[in-house]
Amino acid sequence: MDLAAYAAHDAQTRGRRHAEPPPGFRGQFQRDRDRIVHSSAFRRLIYKTQVFVNHEGDLYRTRLTHTMEVAQIARSIAVALRLHETLTEAICLAHDLGHTPFGHAGQDALNECMREYGGFEHNLQSLRVVDELEERYAEFNGLNLTFECREGILKHCSLNNARQLGELGRRFIERRQPGLEAQLANLADEIAYNNHDVDDGLRAGLITLSQLRDLPLVARHLHEVQARYPGLGGRRLVYETIRRMINEMVADVIESSAERLAQAHPASIDDARAHGSALICMSDALREDNRQLKAFLGESLYRHYRVRRMTRKARLVIQDLFGVFIDDAHLMPDEHQVAAQGLEKTLGIAGRARAVADYIAGMTDRYAISEHERIFVPAKRS
Ligand code: MG
Secondary structure, three states: OOOOOOOOOHHHOOOEOOOOOOOOOOOHHHHHHHHHHHOHHHHHHHHOEOOOOHHHOOOOOEHHHHHHHHHHHHHHHHHHOOOOHHHHHHHHHHOOOOOOOOHHHHHHHHHHHOHHHOOOOHHHHHHHHHHHHOOOOOOOOOOOOEHHHHHHHOOOOOHHHHHOOHHHHHHHHHOOOOOHHHHHHHHHHHHHHHHHHHHHHHHHOOOOHHHHOOOHHHHHHHHHHHHHOOOOOHHHHHHHHHHHHHHHHHHHHHHHHHHHHHHHOOOOHHHHHHOOOOOOOOOHHHHHHHHHHHHHHHHHHOOOHHHHHHHHHHHHHHHHHHHHHHHOHHHOOHHHHHHHHHHHHHHOHHHHHHHHHHHHHHOOHHHHHHHHHHHHOOOOOO
16 A cells, blocks of 8 residues: 555554454454444444435435445545545445435434434444444443544534534644545545435436536536437436446546645645645635536525425424434333433433434334334234
8 A cells, every 4th residue: 555644644543432452354444444344333324215215116325335335435545545435435325324314304303303302413422323323342442443534534523512522623623624434425425425425316306417517517517428429318328427426436536635635735634634624625616616516406406395294294203203203212222221310310301302312213214114104003012
């Protein structure tokens, strides 16, 4: 591995919360990645919604395939910039572990339910999953990941929460950057979802190619494909266009970041953290094109009435579940009752609410729906 000076280096990790002997045959960040892949939260991503609810069709992205696309895009860029590929991959694979069922609709609903109890941020929840909620090891809770990986998972966080996170929260208070692998994972997330949401939106018939022609980022590639392959239509036309869009974005991030890195010349990961702004970036021109694409998706896809209906149903399911469990924690399965009792002892009702939120956030879409039926439909088995 030919790592740049500004990359994360295994030997210089800030370490884990609980001391462990170094891994024998793998690097520190390889161990992080492997632990994430073996976690149960990771397996659940397959049945969690990205934009389209899981049962709408088998070809849409789920949280798992989204996660894999993010990792794959980020790894290409990491290698080109001589960043730590495996750390980058680990951060990407863990970045959505804390997501609720039903995508952003679920996150917003749970945040509303938790308003009086400290709120709910899926990003913070991803950290909570790897720090506390996974139960796999005899000697500690969570996965005990490296500082660098945890720093990458916590993309954003309110100042209030940052104050409670010690070392990890400090950068939000001091307005510093995370390491470059973390910056990259963040950007790769955006590249992945903007592109795959175009694909999924077209497949669902919620947006059309002719609408997309007004967006420069799509239009230039669509024209190129049509000029090169006259008569090409259907899925192939869409795929040929989207793969060019991804390619342009990846190439742009590599070029723009390399330029910034050459100017700033960070001599270490700490130098990169101390830099006034992110060093992994898009060019101004691409950022503007990307902003337009995002705005279009926001208006035409995420607010389409069919997506709104899903959103509405998701909110009802989450609100109902939260309502009954906060009312009577004894309706939750045993292990979650135990967690609720434990947290309530130290934090009072906010503790019970946190345990309910942990239970709900961990659900897959289909589990949430069947749990809702078990509780609210009298004829169902409980
Ligand atoms: Mg994501």
